[in-house]
Amino acid sequence: MALQTRPKEITVDRNAGLLRMTWADDHASEYPLxxxxxxxxxxxxREExxxxxxxTDPLRLHTGPAPSTTIAGAELVGNYAVRLRWSDxxxxxxxxxxxxxxxxxxxxxxPSGPPPLLDE
Ligand SMILES: [Zn+2]
Ligand SMILES: [Zn+2]
Incomplete structure (x- = not known):
């Protein structure tokens, strides 16, 4: 796996609302939860x-509570991904x-902000 896509450290900063990742090439990324x-x-x-x-269904946007942006946990999936568990x-x-x-x-x-996350 390339250094740029191999994390050295993954931490969740609940107070700052950030997922911090330090990569094997020593680059650090901070993702707002x-x-x-x-x-x-x-x-x-994705479907929503x-x-x-x-x-197609504007009413649907107003049903139910807003999705949680508080993280309950994170776990590695193999050596290629991280699964995030939200408090909801x-x-x-x-x-x-x-x-x-x-x-x-x-x-x-x-430079102009992160692009939408690519679907795998
Ligand atoms: Zn960067
Ligand atoms: Zn989802």
């Missing part, structure tokens, strides 16, 4: 975002390291 939740790559969230974009029980989002690194929000990687 709110952004991660908004870009959750699981099938359910698609429906929102297509505006949502835990199907698996964030691949390659996609995360491509979306590093630092100005060096993405």
């Amino acid at each position: 709110r952004w991660l939740r908004a870009n959750c790559p699981c099938a359910t969230c 975002r698609r429906a929102a974009v297509m505006n 029980g949502h835990d199907t989002g698996i964030f691949a390291f390659g996609a995360l690194r491509a979306c590093c929000p630092c100005p060096r990687c993405n």
Whole structure:
């Protein structure tokens, strides 16, 4: 695996609302939890975002509580991804390291802000 997509350290800073990743090439990325939740790559969230974009069912956007942006836990999936568990029980989002690194929000990687997380 390339150094850029191999994490050396993953920490969740609940107070700052950030997921911090230090990569094997010593680059550090800080992902706002709110952004991660908004870009959750699981099938359910992808479908919800698609429906929102297509505006097929606007009422749906107003049902239910807002998704949690508080993290309950994180676990490694093999050696290629991290699974985030949110405090509302949502835990199907698996964030691949390659996609995360491509979306590093630092100005060096993405001067005009992080692109949407790529679907694997
Ligand atoms: Zn999801
Ligand atoms: Zn960066």
